[in-house]
Amino acid sequence: MVREPLLERLSSSILVADGAMGTLLYANGLDTCHEYYNLSHPKEIAAIHKAYIEAGADVIQTNTYGAQRHRLAVYGHEDEVKHINQEAVAIARREAGSDVYVLGTIGASRGLRQCELSLDAIVDETLEQASYLLETGELDGLLLETYYDVEELTAVLTALRPLTDLPIITNIALHEAGITENGRPLVEAFSQLVMLGADVVGLNCHLGPYHMIKSLKQIPLFAQAYLAAYPNASLLSYESDSDGGHYSFSQNASYFEKSATFLVEEGVRLLGGCCGTTPDHVRAMKRAAKRLKPVTHKRVTPLLDEEDFIQKTLKKDTLVDKVKREVTIIAELDPPKTLDIERFKSGIKALDAKGIAAITLADNSLARTRVCNLSLAALLKEGTNTPFLLHLSCRDHNMIGLQSRLLGMEVLGVENILAITGDPSKMGDFPGATSVYDATSFKLLQLIKQLNQGQGYSGASIKKATNFTVGAAFNPNVPNLSRTGRLIEKKVAAGADYFITQPIFNLQTIKELALTVKTSPIPFFIGIMPITSYNNAIFLHNEVPGIHLSDDFLARLEAVKDDKAACQRLALAESKKLIDEALEHFNGIYLVTPFMRYDLTVELIDYIQEKEKRQKEIS
Structure with a gap:
């Protein structure tokens, strides 16, 4: 039969x-x-x-x-x-x-x-x-x-x-x-x-x-x-x-x-x-x-009421969920050094209008004093649809301060964090200041994950689990990128949900990074920072460790260095080449806004979004 x-x-x-x-x-x-x-x-x-x-x-x-x-x-x-x-x-x-x-x-x-x-x-x-x-x-x-x-x-x-x-x-x-x-x-x-x-x-x-x-x-x-x-x-x-x-x-x-x-x-x-x-x-x-027969009609009932549905489902569509399935853009705008924040607010508004996944705010980058990023996020959160992603530096906070800061972020609804060790104080505008370093980024990652389990650093209950998604910084501008695999594994083991790279300025580094992390299930956001001038390029190439611009690009910039518009067009074209290469291997793009020039970041966002639109139309 x-x-x-x-x-x-x-x-x-x-x-x-x-x-x-x-x-x-x-x-x-x-x-x-x-x-x-x-x-x-x-x-x-x-x-x-x-x-x-x-x-x-x-x-x-x-x-x-x-x-x-x-x-x-x-x-x-x-x-x-x-x-x-x-x-x-x-x-x-x-x-x-x-x-x-x-x-x-x-x-x-x-x-x-x-x-x-x-x-x-x-x-x-x-x-x-x-x-x-x-x-x-x-x-x-x-x-x-x-x-x-x-x-x-x-x-x-x-x-x-x-x-x-x-x-x-x-x-x-x-x-x-x-x-x-x-x-x-x-x-x-x-x-x-x-x-x-x-x-x-x-x-x-x-x-x-x-x-x-x-x-x-x-x-x-x-x-x-x-x-x-x-x-x-x-x-x-x-x-x-x-x-x-x-x-x-x-x-x-x-x-x-x-x-x-x-x-x-x-x-x-x-x-x-x-x-x-x-x-x-x-x-x-x-x-x-x-004694049963198959049903051919049924009434579908929502699992949760509307409020719970938003809290338990839409809220869980994290930055990591998004970048795993589609091209995802985050853009950084450095907090201002003074209390004149009007241009900064205009920049936030311009980035927010582009519908990107997150706006990142650094935490006194390069050890230079800026307006507190958490305060700015709290000030602007109500009028901004785009979530904020806050950098948190171990340099400026002891363990008491780190946990306090994290609990404050949770209370304010800031759930995206980049955990960084932080540049030493001697690099910044207060070289005599003390670098705290009770923790490195590894320990900070572990603390954040512990808070997500409802426990503080001491093991005591905080009564409610936090809901942080946490990224880790990664510098691909090193002599031997292939040897960084162990570092990536350690940060993932500590709790990193994704990586954000330092700005990359040459195509070969992106290709090498793709080979290095091809077996990693953790998403990477590739840092792209547009050059603003020939002098800016010379400074980065010669004075910032690990940054190397191609001789060809420097020569082309030098040829038009006195023509500001031509120099800018050339620099943006180079950034777009880097973006094209990055999108061949990664879904995440991290745009770093130089010197409050958010107009440059907006142009690159438009470029990426138009590129994705064309790709979807073709497919």
């Missing part, structure tokens, strides 16, 4: 999938590499499949969740990746026979534990695993599950979709009901997956039935895809015993029978279980499924 194709069956039926594999393996005392048990304990794997099928599962999945090369390498089995995956398919198909569907399971790499692989490397390993699974010709579909990071899931789906006509099920894991780890409403993430070719979109792991039902209330019924839900049995509980204690899930199979009814009411057609679920849970869901 030939099985009806899975999607055709789902078009008219509620199907029940299996439950957890690991839960039962742990119960049998097998707690190392579950996927290797396909080779070392095939009978135990087969017995689990059989138990789920006897409980009523219409769909089972292969024991291959972690059967990718880098995961198997932890146990020394990386050279057996093909054998492990294909034997898993063989075991599942033997137990499934001709009536039960078999899905080839692929688990996420980015999750609760950090993965050191780049996104490209993750995709490559996923394609390798998928090719071995598909090569068997015994599958009814692929199941991509426990993807907390939607960026990873979309990249994997985009790569896999052209390889097979089999159905692809994509299951996201959530930390909070209705909101992905990347801060997007679940409905947006599901819609994107459907557009990329997912045949079934759903949820699995971390949450129990209650929060999955709550999450799915905001999801419409898609014309091109069905919905799935694989909830955990419950939240984990800890039980003390003579061996020191253990974690366990609630034994609540009857609750799953009731929950299955509510999940089906929200449009779910593929019901399964994740961590903690057993054949008893599957048996209970099967009882519910037998």
Whole structure:
């Protein structure tokens, strides 16, 4: 008997999938590499499949969740990746026979534990695993599950979709009901997956039935895809015993029978279980499924009221979220040295009108005294739509002052910070002043992340977690850029969400930086500062450490140095060349306004935005 194709069956039926594999393996005392048990304990794997099928599962999945090369390498089995995956398919198909569907399971790499692989490397390993699974010709579909990071899931789906006509099920894991780890409403993430070719979109792991039902209330019924839900049995509980204690899930199979009814009411057609679920849970869901029919219409209800929606979703679209998906511009305007701030205010207004992602305000850059950037942000915030990104220097504040300053930023709603150590006081206009340096930028990054967890430097609660997104400075103008990888890793480990570079003045540096950071998942904003005159160029080239302008550019500037307009046109043309090169490799552009010449910054913003507009029209 030939099985009806899975999607055709789902078009008219509620199907029940299996439950957890690991839960039962742990119960049998097998707690190392579950996927290797396909080779070392095939009978135990087969017995689990059989138990789920006897409980009523219409769909089972292969024991291959972690059967990718880098995961198997932890146990020394990386050279057996093909054998492990294909034997898993063989075991599942033997137990499934001709009536039960078999899905080839692929688990996420980015999750609760950090993965050191780049996104490209993750995709490559996923394609390798998928090719071995598909090569068997015994599958009814692929199941991509426990993807907390939607960026990873979309990249994997985009790569896999052209390889097979089999159905692809994509299951996201959530930390909070209705909101992905990347801060997007679940409905947006599901819609994107459907557009990329997912045949079934759903949820699995971390949450129990209650929060999955709550999450799915905001999801419409898609014309091109069905919905799935694989909830955990419950939240984990800890039980003390003579061996020191253990974690366990609630034994609540009857609750799953009731929950299955509510999940089906929200449009779910593929019901399964994740961590903690057993054949008893599957048996209970099967009882519910037998008396239920798929819904063809549903009422979509927002997860949150309007105010909470803004706070919990729109607010989470951070600078990092934005730069990961599109070209993003931030522009710096240095606070004035005097109390005549009218031109500064005009500059802020001009930048705000361009609709860029953030306006950055330095913190006494080059150790020269300027009006307090936080005070200026507080003064201008109400009349400015663009968020402010404030530099915070360790030079001018001890640990008391740093924490106080950060708490003040949170109170004022300033959530974007660039953490910097700061130039020594002897460089500035008060060379006798003391540089504090209770902390370096590394320690400041760690403090900010600690505040984001609701704890101050001493460990005491601050009653409410802050919501800072924090950048780190990076100087690419060094003799050997390839040796800076370790520095980048240290700042990321300390808590950096993104990097902002010092201004770059030659194309080769941008190219070298792109090669240096090509495997880094952390976004970079490339610093571009337009030259204002020949004298300005000579000063930067000869007196600022690490800055090197090409001899050709200096010669061309010198040739028109007495023609201010021609000099400016030439300098802007050079900045645009640098921008063009930067956008070949990076999404982030950081425009540094020289000497309050915000008109130059505005022209470069217009150039970038027009360039992006043309690109979108072409594509």
